[in-house]
Amino acid sequence: MKLTHMLALVYASLTVILCLGLVAGPHYVNSEENNYFLTGSREVVSGPREIKIALECEKFMSGLESDFNRDIKALGSSAYKEYKENKGSRQDVSPCSLAGKYMKKIRKLEDSYDSRFTAYVKNMEKKLKTSSLSIELAEQARYAYRVEKRKIKNNFYDKAKEMIGKQ
Numbered sequence: 001m002k003l004t005h006m007l008a009l010v011y012a013s014l015t016v017i018l019c020l021g022l023v024a025g026p027h028y029v030n031s032e033e034n035n036y037f038l039t040g041s042r043e044v045v046s047g048p049r050e051i052k053i054a055l056e057c058e059k060f061m062s063g064l065e066s067d068f069n070r071d072i073k074a075l076g077s078s079a080y081k082e083y084k085e086n087k088g089s090r091q092d093v094s095p096c097s098l099a100g101k102y103m104k105k106i107r108k109l110e111d112s113y114d115s116r117f118t119a120y121v122k123n124m125e126k127k128l129k130t131s132s133l134s135i136e137l138a139e140q141a142r143y144a145y146r147v148e149k150r151k152i153k154n155n156f157y158d159k160a161k162e163m164i165g166k167q
Contacts, residue, residue: 037144049131057141068113072156
């Protein structure tokens with residue numbers, strides 16, 4: 001391959017990389033270190049209107065996270081109580097069927113919270129668009145919501161495994 005062809009190929013590759021970097025930008029949406037809701041960094045939001053929307057969303061997400069955490073723990077306590085009662089009295093209820101019953105309840109709970117969050121973020125997108133702002137903040141909120149929800153669920157499952165292991 002001639003040197004000019006190699007240089008052209010390198011130049012084309014660098015151009016593509018540069019263009020991708022400009023499109024993705026320094027605030028890539030699915031990046032935890034550049035996500036306002038995961039870091040609290042105001043560097044990724046600009047202007048007073050966007051900051052106000054971000055703070056409102058942060059407050060909403062914090063409340064939703066707290067409520068989800070509370071409700072999932074209540075389901076876990078209820079499942080454990082039912083397990084202990086069944087273990088002591090009736091042997092006709094298997095732990096697997098009990099786990100299946102509560103997994104359905106957890107999915108229903110999760111769907112309920114997802115619906116609330118989705119409705120909020122759609123409204124947030126409207127506010128951003130009305131203010132002629134990028135909807136990137138809404139995308140960051142979606143990503144942060146998935147990350148935080150996964151953490152809560154993993155913590156819940158880890159505690160459940162720990163409790164089962166003590167039996």
